[in-house]
Amino acid sequence: MRLTFTEADGRRHVDITPEQAEAAGVAPDMVLSAVKAHLCAEIDAQAEARRLRVLTAGAGQALEYQEAQAQAAAALKAPASATAEKYPMLAVSVGIDTDPETGAPAADILAVARGIQAARDAWLAIGAEIRGARLAAKAAIAAAATVDGAAAAYAAAAWPATPG
Incomplete structure (x- = not known):
C-alpha cells in the first residue's frame, strides 16, 4: 500500500x-x-x-428497488386492492418477473409482489452477512x-x- x-x-x-x-x-x-x-x-x-x-449499482436503481419493495409490501397486506393503477412499479413486471410460488412468469400484481419479497429476503440475508463481515474487519x-x-x-x- x-x-x-x-x-x-x-x-x-x-x-x-x-x-x-x-x-x-x-x-x-x-x-x-x-x-x-x-x-x-x-x-x-x-x-x-x-x-x-x-444488486444493480446506482442511486436511481436503489430508489427503484425501494419503491418496488414498498409497493410489494403494501400489495401483500391488502391483496384485494392490488391493481395496476395503485401499484405501477409492480404492474410493469407482470409477465416478466417470476412468481416464486409457481416458478412461472408472474401473472398478476400479487405474483410480482411475492417475487419482490423473495428477492428482498434473499438480499437481507446476504446483505447482513456482508455488513457483519465489514464491521468486524473494521473493528479488528x-x-x-x-x-x-x-x-x-x-x-x-x-x-x-x-x-x-
Whole structure:
C-alpha cells in the first residue's frame, strides 16, 4: 500500500509505503493511523464489490428497488386492492418477473409482489452477512496496535460467499 503524509511542520511524503514513511521519520502513530484508514477504506470497497454481485449499482436503481419493495409490501397486506393503477412499479413486471410460488412468469400484481419479497429476503440475508463481515474487519483493524497487526486484521476478513 502506498500512502501520503503531511507532517505538522508541513513536510509532505507522497506515495510512499508505511516502511518508507517510518524510515523518513514520520511518527509511528501517524503511520498507523494512515494505514488503518486506508485498510478500512479497502474493506468498504470490498463490501461494496460483494454487494454489487447481488444488486444493480446506482442511486436511481436503489430508489427503484425501494419503491418496488414498498409497493410489494403494501400489495401483500391488502391483496384485494392490488391493481395496476395503485401499484405501477409492480404492474410493469407482470409477465416478466417470476412468481416464486409457481416458478412461472408472474401473472398478476400479487405474483410480482411475492417475487419482490423473495428477492428482498434473499438480499437481507446476504446483505447482513456482508455488513457483519465489514464491521468486524473494521473493528479488528481499529483495534490493532501495529501496522502488521492492522494488515493481519485486514487479511483475516471473513467474507461470506456471494455469487460471481
